[in-house]
Amino acid sequence: MPGKKHQVAVVGSGNWGSTISKILSENTAAHPDLFEKQVRMWVFEEEITIPEDSPHRSKYGDKPRKLTEVINATHENVKYLPGIRLPENLVATPDIGEAVKDASILVFNLPHQFIGKTLDQMKGKYLPYARGISCIKGVDVDGDVVTLYSELIMEKLGIYCGALSGANIAPEVAAERLCETTIGYDPPPMDLTDQDGSPKDNLVKVDGQRQHEMKPSSIKLHRMPQDYPHVDAQLLEALFARPYFLVHVIKDVAGVALGGALKNIIALAAGFVTGKQWGENTKAALIRLGVQEMILFGRTWFPKSVNEATFTEESAGIADLVASSSGGRNFRSASHAVEQGVSVSEIEEKEMNGQKLQGVSTAQSVYQFLEKHGKTKDFPLFCAVYRIIEGKAKVDDLPSLLNKKK
Amino acid sequence: MPGKKHQVAVVGSGNWGSTISKILSENTAAHPDLFEKQVRMWVFEEEITIPEDSPHRSKYGDKPRKLTEVINATHENVKYLPGIRLPENLVATPDIGEAVKDASILVFNLPHQFIGKTLDQMKGKYLPYARGISCIKGVDVDGDVVTLYSELIMEKLGIYCGALSGANIAPEVAAERLCETTIGYDPPPMDLTDQDGSPKDNLVKVDGQRQHEMKPSSIKLHRMPQDYPHVDAQLLEALFARPYFLVHVIKDVAGVALGGALKNIIALAAGFVTGKQWGENTKAALIRLGVQEMILFGRTWFPKSVNEATFTEESAGIADLVASSSGGRNFRSASHAVEQGVSVSEIEEKEMNGQKLQGVSTAQSVYQFLEKHGKTKDFPLFCAVYRIIEGKAKVDDLPSLLNKKK
Numbered sequence: 028m029p030g031k032k033h034q035v036a037v038v039g040s041g042n043w044g045s046t047i048s049k050i051l052s053e054n055t056a057a058h059p060d061l062f063e064k065q066v067r068m069w070v071f072e073e074e075i076t077i078p079e080d081s082p083h084r085s086k087y088g089d090k091p092r093k094l095t096e097v098i099n100a101t102h103e104n105v106k107y108l109p110g111i112r113l114p115e116n117l118v119a120t121p122d123i124g125e126a127v128k129d130a131s132i133l134v135f136n137l138p139h140q141f142i143g144k145t146l147d148q149m150k151g152k153y154l155p156y157a158r159g160i161s162c163i164k165g166v167d168v169d170g171d172v173v174t175l176y177s178e179l180i181m182e183k184l185g186i187y188c189g190a191l192s193g194a195n196i197a198p199e200v201a202a203e204r205l206c207e208t209t210i211g212y213d214p215p216p217m218d219l220t221d222q223d224g225s226p227k228d229n230l231v232k233v234d235g236q237r238q239h240e241m242k243p244s245s246i247k248l249h250r251m252p253q254d255y256p257h258v259d260a261q262l263l264e265a266l267f268a269r270p271y272f273l274v275h276v277i278k279d280v281a282g283v284a285l286g287g288a289l290k291n292i293i294a295l296a297a298g299f300v301t302g303k304q305w306g307e308n309t310k311a312a313l314i315r316l317g318v319q320e321m322i323l324f325g326r327t328w329f330p331k332s333v334n335e336a337t338f339t340e341e342s343a344g345i346a347d348l349v350a351s352s353s354g355g356r357n358f359r360s361a362s363h364a365v366e367q368g369v370s371v372s373e374i375e376e377k378e379m380n381g382q383k384l385q386g387v388s389t390a391q392s393v394y395q396f397l398e399k400h401g402k403t404k405d406f407p408l409f410c411a412v413y414r415i416i417e418g419k420a421k422v423d424d425l426p427s428l429l430n431k432k433k
Numbered sequence: 434m435p436g437k438k439h440q441v442a443v444v445g446s447g448n449w450g451s452t453i454s455k456i457l458s459e460n461t462a463a464h465p466d467l468f469e470k471q472v473r474m475w476v477f478e479e480e481i482t483i484p485e486d487s488p489h490r491s492k493y494g495d496k497p498r499k500l501t502e503v504i505n506a507t508h509e510n511v512k513y514l515p516g517i518r519l520p521e522n523l524v525a526t527p528d529i530g531e532a533v534k535d536a537s538i539l540v541f542n543l544p545h546q547f548i549g550k551t552l553d554q555m556k557g558k559y560l561p562y563a564r565g566i567s568c569i570k571g572v573d574v575d576g577d578v579v580t581l582y583s584e585l586i587m588e589k590l591g592i593y594c595g596a597l598s599g600a601n602i603a604p605e606v607a608a609e610r611l612c613e614t615t616i617g618y619d620p621p622p623m624d625l626t627d628q629d630g631s632p633k634d635n636l637v638k639v640d641g642q643r644q645h646e647m648k649p650s651s652i653k654l655h656r657m658p659q660d661y662p663h664v665d666a667q668l669l670e671a672l673f674a675r676p677y678f679l680v681h682v683i684k685d686v687a688g689v690a691l692g693g694a695l696k697n698i699i700a701l702a703a704g705f706v707t708g709k710q711w712g713e714n715t716k717a718a719l720i721r722l723g724v725q726e727m728i729l730f731g732r733t734w735f736p737k738s739v740n741e742a743t744f745t746e747e748s749a750g751i752a753d754l755v756a757s758s759s760g761g762r763n764f765r766s767a768s769h770a771v772e773q774g775v776s777v778s779e780i781e782e783k784e785m786n787g788q789k790l791q792g793v794s795t796a797q798s799v800y801q802f803l804e805k806h807g808k809t810k811d812f813p814l815f816c817a818v819y820r821i822i823e824g825k826a827k828v829d830d831l832p833s834l835l836n837k838k839k
Contacts (some may be wrong), residue, residue: 194713194714194717194718194721195714196712196713196714199711199712199713199714199715200714204711204712204714204715205706205711205714205715205718205831205832205835206714206715206717206718207714207718207721207722270832270833270836271832273718273835273836300611305605305610305611306602306605306610306760307600307602307605307755307756307759307760307761308600308601308602308605308606308610308611308612308613308756309605309610309611309612310755310756310759311600311612311748311751311752311753311755311756312600312611312612312613312679312748312752314751314752314755315600315613315746315747315748315751315752315755316613318745318746318751319746322746336745339724339742339745339746339751340721340724340725340728340745341721342717342718342721345717345720345721345724345745345751346717346718346720346721347717349713349716349717349720349721349755350713350714350716350717353713353716353759354712354713355713425611426611426676426677427676429611429679430676430679
């Protein structure tokens with residue numbers, strides 16, 4: 028009989044990190060049999076001034092204050108998720124060791140460029156048998172190798188890590204508007220077969236844990252002690268699902284991560300033709316063609332791990348693609364670029380304070396990846412977006428670039 | 434060696450009928466080896482006055498004229514597709530017998546309520562071995578029986594008929610903006626096995642031609658003489674595909690027709706939540722749930738004929754659904770209803786001159802169909818839309834109506 032409860036920690040506190048933390052805190056309070064009530068959220072500490080239009084300004088004044096202190100005093104992330112009340116059982120901490128120390132469930136939700144450094148800071152401070160869920164969008168494409176962030180976490184920390192992705196524009200989820208998400212979670216069978224939990228047995232070597240066939244690795248994972256409630260689909264639903272946030276747990280971690288990465292390329296294409304005012308037919312055609320290229324990408328490089336239905340039937344696939352092709356930064360920036368007759372990189376400079384668009388870097392790295400594998404011809408949409416970004420083709424060339432029969 | 438060329442006729446001349454006629458005429462001119470250049474379009478004759486803002490007004494005046502005469506004089510359907518130049522090899526005729534008399538390829542593109550009567554008028558006037566393509570959106574649901582319009586044409590005329598559907602908002606196609614369509618075409622094997630074409634052999638009895646299992650029928654189809662070019666996927670692409678209109682020919686006629694029908698229910702749901710300003714996540718979730726219910730509908734009532742990938746991967750499935758959930762009458766009317774706090778039927782009366790919305794009648798007949806089969810619980814989204822239309826539920830109830838885990 029389980030005697031322990033899961034302690035939950037969130038690593039990251041942007042608008043999506045704060046939103047997920049809100050959901051988790053609501054659920055740990057709702058399921059006192061499974062979870063410790065308090066949820067800890069690690070915050071990259073910074074000094075902030077409470078905005079003038081915030082209702083907290085009158086009470087807390089206009090002096091710079093630490094973000095964690097403001098969150099814990101106001102129960103609001105006034106900088107990254109203003110206007111949304113956070114549960115009182117959510118505690119912000121600037122100390123990553125303090126946040127993760129006894130957490131059996133670690134939820135990663137931070138910008139991908141900070142992952143490596145943050146994982147390094149966690150070394151020796153977390154439970155070696157913890158389980159992770161990565162909410163980090165995208166995949167790491169480096170030359171001819173694709174790495175999922177869940178894989179990076181597994182390799183760096185030696186813990187099993189799944190992935191969460193879906194049509195989840197953060198402010199809409201925070202406002203509790205109906206939506207769905209997908210969790211990919213498929214730990215090796217050790218979770219089910221551990222009988223005694225004796226110390227000499229607690230390391231399980233997992234070969235080929237990487238969910239693609241390009242760079243298999245061997246990771247030693249620790250068994251979770253048996254006195255914790257078993258971490259399975261049912262438990263993940265208890266932790267993540269809300270009446271307004273419907274959760275579907277599947278086994279395909281790679282498909283969940285790839286969907287969240289590749290959709291950004293297609294969102295740029297949708298923005299281009301929207302800027303041209305070509306209408307709904309054209310955008311729908313690009314979405315359909317994009318799904319076809321997602322499927323082919325998975326079939327080619329992740330044949331043993333990706334389930335094609337993840338792209339066509341899950342929130343992490345088609346729904347996220349549809350939402351991102353009507354809203355979100357990539358779509359809007361591409362549309363603005365066409366309307367103003369300038370390049371996407373000019374829009375990045377003008378509208379995004381030097382921040383890079385996810386879709387642009389994904390289109391570039393995926394194109395280089397396809398070129399290294401000699402497969403550019405099989406992905407006409409992905410390559411057309413790259414060529415338009417690079418100024419090597421025009422949006423008006425899209426019909427001929429996509430028409431194989433020509 | 435083929436000696437004859439296909440004569441092509443279009444039955445119907447609304448905005449979509451005129452648009453398809455334009456495409457067909459462009460292609461018969463481009464492929465003189467396969468097709469007679471002239472395409473005939475049957476027009477339901479009416480007296481029209483050329484609109485004041487039409488460039489043809491000065492030449493043809495303001496007196497009432499016959500629509501066919503205006504089309505043939507101006508090469509424009511000034512009433513239903515104004516501003517679009519039609520090819521000169523397209524000829525409008527008010528006489529259905531004249532239109533179809535020697536046509537080996539018949540394209541049906543008219544409102545579904547006129548099909549029965551029009552097919553009756555064709556009796557004895559068409560080639561008994563002609564092949565048909567139905568561009569008529571939707572399916573006929575009557576009690577517990579679903580009939581595809583392509584089936585109705587097959588039964589009434591005794592000719593094989595496929596179906597065309599896709600994300601094809603007519604004015605955008607007419608303006609030659611990039612889009613895609615799907616043709617379902619899967620004639621019985623007689624087309625391939627006929628060796629001699631002798632008259633006594635020219636009737637082939639086809640059992641179970643109806644593409645669902647509820648009301649199998651036996652139809653006698655005539656073989657097409659061998660001196661015509663064979664009507665197959667390649668020929669249909671030559672006839673329908675343009676550089677801006679990409680065609681994919683598949684075998685699943687039922688899936689093509691069902692996609693075009695069921696999407697209208699989901700478009701209403703998308704309109705409801707857009708009227709509520711719930712954002713892109715919610716709409717994307719409804720589209721995903723809608724695809725799931727389309728798949729289940731096909732799997733339950735068309736198990737032998739529907740290919741589920743038609744819904745998830747073809748223009749007639751996901752792309753048409755996405756386009757219709759951002760544009761089109763059903764979407765807009767549902768959105769206006771919520772914004773103005775009135776029922777959809779009030780919007781129908783106010784904005785549509787008494788015309789009925791396709792989505793409303795489809796939602797009603799599909800609900801009654803599901804009820805007769807005792808399957809309402811398996812289709813929560815379809816049923817929720819019906820209940821909202823009928824005033825039995827509110828849009829705010831959607832989360833609880835769709836949340837199975839509650």
